[in-house]
Amino acid sequence: xxxxxxxxxxxxxxxxxxxxxxxxxxxxxxxxxxxxxxxxxxxxxxxxxxxxxxxxxxxxxxxxxxxxxxxxxxxxxxxxxxxxxxxxxxxxxxxxxxxxxxxxxxxxxxxxxxxxxxxxxxxxxxxxxxxxxxxxxxxxxxxxxxxxxxxxxxxxxxxxxxxxxxxxxxxxxxxxxxxxxxxxxxxxxxxxxxxxxxxxxxxxxxxxxxxxxxxxxxxxxxxxxxxxxxxxxxxxxxxxxxxxxxxxxxxxxxxxxxxxxxxxxxxxxxxxxxxxxxxxxxxxxxxxxxxxxxxxxxxxxxxxxxxxxxxxxxxxxxxxxxxxxxxxxxxxxxxxxxxxxxxxxxxxxxxxxxxxxxxxxxxxxxxxxxxxxxxxxxxxxxxxxxxxxxxxxxxxxxxxxxxxxxxxxxxxxxxxxxxx
Numbered sequence: 001x002x003x004x005x006x007x008x009x010x011x012x013x014x015x016x017x018x019x020x021x022x023x024x025x026x027x028x029x030x031x032x033x034x035x036x037x038x039x040x041x042x043x044x045x046x047x048x049x050x051x052x053x054x055x056x057x058x059x060x061x062x063x064x065x066x067x068x069x070x071x072x073x074x075x076x077x078x079x080x081x082x083x084x085x086x087x088x089x090x091x092x093x094x095x096x097x098x099x100x101x102x103x104x105x106x107x108x109x110x111x112x113x114x115x116x117x118x119x120x121x122x123x124x125x126x127x128x129x130x131x132x133x134x135x136x137x138x139x140x141x142x143x144x145x146x147x148x149x150x151x152x153x154x155x156x157x158x159x160x161x162x163x164x165x166x167x168x169x170x171x172x173x174x175x176x177x178x179x180x181x182x183x184x185x186x187x188x189x190x191x192x193x194x195x196x197x198x199x200x201x202x203x204x205x206x207x208x209x210x211x212x213x214x215x216x217x218x219x220x221x222x223x224x225x226x227x228x229x230x231x232x233x234x235x236x237x238x239x240x241x242x243x244x245x246x247x248x249x250x251x252x253x254x255x256x257x258x259x260x261x262x263x264x265x266x267x268x269x270x271x272x273x274x275x276x277x278x279x280x281x282x283x284x285x286x287x288x289x290x291x292x293x294x295x296x297x298x299x300x301x302x303x304x305x306x307x308x309x310x311x312x313x314x315x316x317x318x319x320x321x322x323x324x325x326x327x328x329x330x331x332x333x334x335x336x337x338x339x340x341x342x343x344x345x346x347x348x349x350x351x352x353x354x355x356x357x358x359x360x361x362x363x364x365x366x367x368x369x370x371x372x373x374x375x376x377x378x379x380x381x382x383x384x385x386x387x388x389x390x391x392x393x394x395x396x397x398x399x400x401x402x403x404x405x406x407x408x409x410x411x412x413x414x415x416x417x418x419x420x
Contacts, residue, residue, distance in 0.1 A: 013314065017063070021045070028052070051071050073097070074093055098114070110137070147161055170182040170183070190208035192237070208234045212235060253296055259293060304319070
C-alpha cells in the first residue's frame with residue numbers, strides 16, 4: 001500500500017487501459033498523470049490545469065489516447081494522455097457542474113456526462129473531432145437531482161444512471177428517443193454508486209444510508225430485489241474486484257464516508273474485511289477520524305485498487321495478494337464444508353440400511369475385549385464425551401455402508417457381520 005500526497009483534494013481518478021499509469025483530478029482544477037511501479041510507488045509524469053474551476057470527473061478512452069475531463073464550470077476538456085495537452089474544449093457543455101463522465105465500452109465512439117441538475121448528455125467522439133461540432137447527440141432530463149454514477153451494459157448497449165433523486169434509469173444509447181427505456185421507483189434514499197455483478201445479470205447500488213441494493217435485470221428495474229445491510233455509513237463508491245478465481249466473481253470493494261474501504265461478497269452476501277483506510281480509521285473496531293472516500297477503481301490487471309479521499313492522498317492498495325490468501329481460505333473452508341455434508345449424508349443413508357444388530361457380537365474373553373478397546377481408543381481420553389460417542393457411532397455406520405457397497409460391487413467377499 002502506497003500513498004501519494006496531492007496539492008489539493010482529489011475528486012476522481014482513472015487507470016490507463018494498457019499501461020501502468022493513473023490519472024487524478026483535483027479541486028483546484030489540476031489534472032495529474034502518475035506512473036506507478038510494481039511496488040506501487042508513483043512518479044509524476046505531467047500535470048496540467050486547463051481551468052481554475054474544480055475538475056470533478058474524468059475518464060479515459062478505450063484506446064488510452066484521450067482523457068475526458070468535466071469541470072464545475074460545465075466545460076469539457078479533452079486531453080492527450082501522453083502529454084496533457086488540450087486538444088478540444090467544449091465550453092458550456094452543461095449548464096450546471098459536471099459530476100460524472102463515462103466512456104461507453106470499447107467499440108462505441110461515445111461518451112456520456114451527467115451534471116448536478118440530473119441532465120445526461122451523450123457525445124459522439126468522431127463528430128467532436130470536427131472543429132465546428134460541439135453539440136451532444138442527445139440529452140436526457142428525466143432525473144430531478146444530480147447524477148451520481150453510470151454503469152455500461154455492453155450486451156444490450158444500455159446505459160444505467162443513478163441519481164440523488166432516489167431512482168436509477170436505463171437508456172438505450174442506440175435509440176434516437178431522448179427518453180429512458182426504464183426508470184425505477186423512488187428508493188427513498190440517494191443512490192450514489194453502481195456496478196454490475198453476476199456477470200452483468202444484476203446491479204449493485206450503493207446508497208446514502210448504507211445498504212447496498214440489488215437490482216435484477218431480468219425482473220425489471222422497477223424495484224430492488226434484495227438489500228445487503230451492514231455499512232454504518234454511506235457507500236459513496238463501488239468497484240468490482242476483477243480476477244479469475246471463484247472468490248472474485250461476485251466481490252466488490254466499497255468506499256464509505258467513514259474512510260474505510262471494505263471488500264464485500266454479494267449473493268451470498270458477507271463482509272470479507274477492510275483492506276484500506278483514509279485518515280485515522282483502521283478498522284471497524286478502531287474507526288478513528290476517517291475522511292470520505294470519493295472514488296475507487298481497479299487497474300487493468302486487477303492488482304491495484306486506487307482510491308482518493310478528502311485527506312488529499314492518492315492511495316494504491318495491493319489487492320492481488322490479499323484476495324489470493326482469502327481465496328485459499330475460502331477454498332479450504334468449502335472443502336471442509338463439503339466433507340462435512342458428505343459425512344452427514346452417508347450417516348443418514350446408512351441409518352436406513354444399517355441396524356445396530358452388531359451390538360450383540362460373539363462372546364469373547366473379557367481380556368480380549370479390553371485389549372481391543374485399549375488399542376482402538378488409545379488416543380482418546382479416559383472418558384468419552386457425548387459428542388465423541390456420537391462421532392464414533394457415525395464412523396461405525398460409515399464403515400458399514402462402505403463395506404456393503406464393496407460387497408454389492410463385488411470388490412469384497414466378506415461383510416461386516418462375517419468379520420465379527
